[in-house]
Amino acid sequence: GALVYQYPRRTICKSGTSMRMECQAVGFQATSVAWYRQSPQKTFELIALSTVNSAIKYEQNFTQEKFPISHPNLSFSSMTVLNAYLEDRGLYLCGARNIANSDYTFGSGTRLLVI
Amino acid sequence: QQQVRQSPQSLTVWEGETAILNCSYEDSTFNYFPWYQQFPGEGPALLISIRSVSDKKEDGRFTIFFNKREKKLSLHITDSQPGDSATYFCAASVGTQVVGQLTFGRGTRLQVYA
Known part of the structure; x- marks a missing residue:
């Protein structure tokens, strides 16, 4: 079946430092990868939509300078949170869109704690 | 404005009862509506989805009823089980293929x- 692995599952970083998270699609080809942040209140914020061979589209309030994304092939994407601060805390979810049926499959997320 | x-926000039912979860949307161009189930500590998992050309989609104990005119849909979980305890998210998207x-x-x- 279609699976998406995200790692690390949980990470703690000091305020002002950066951390990188990775997303791996297994068992299918992911034409697009959507990065979301889920707040402690459970709301989903779309950070950016990355489609292979296209420019990455960032949503309002999120920038490439803060959340650079790499999407080099149909199975892998990574995102870095630069200069993390308290407001960046949350569960970062990677959703990969299956080229076969176009549904989004999500990973278990990377939980970012900032101290 | 919430789309x-x-x-x-929360719902409690007894085992065996039918749970009804409601969803409405603003953007009339939305035409694809997946429901995701999320357990604590996990990412959301696709449960069932419907396209706006249909008014009902059934998969086992899970049924989506869709009313395009009113821009509303609902997820019915029949014969609810303790293992169904989770957070359910309604999502919407624009897309054909x-x-x-x-x-x-x-x-x-x-x-x-x-």
């Missing part, structure tokens, strides 16, 4: 008591 709304980015509601937290 996708869900109600109730390819699903566009998903807009999520704030979720309904379902608790099923044995």
Whole structure:
């Protein structure tokens, strides 16, 4: 079946430092990868939509300078949170869109704690 | 303005009962509506989805009823089980053959008591 692995599952970083998270699609080809942040209140914020061979589209309030994304092939994407601060805390979810049926499959997320 | 709304925020039912989770949306161009189930500590998992050309989609104990005119849909979980206890998210997207980015509601937290 279609699976998406995200790692690390949980990470703690000091305020002002950066951390990188990775997303791996297994068992299918992911034409697009959507990065979301889920707040402690459970709301989903779309950070950016990355489609292979296209420019990455960032949503309002999120920038490439803060959340650079790499999407080099149909199975892998990574995102870095630069200069993390308290407001960046949350569960970062990677959703990969299956080229076969176009549904989004999500990973278990990377939980970012900032101290 | 919230594009996708869900109600109730939380719902409690007894084992065997039918849980009804509601969702409404603003953007009339939305045409694809997946429901995701999320357990604590996990990412959301696709449960069932419907396209706007249909008014009903059934998969086992899970059924989506869709009313395009009123821009409303609901997820019915029949014969609810304690293992169904989770947060359910209604999402919406624009897309024909390819699903566009998903807009999520704030979720309904379902608790099923044995």
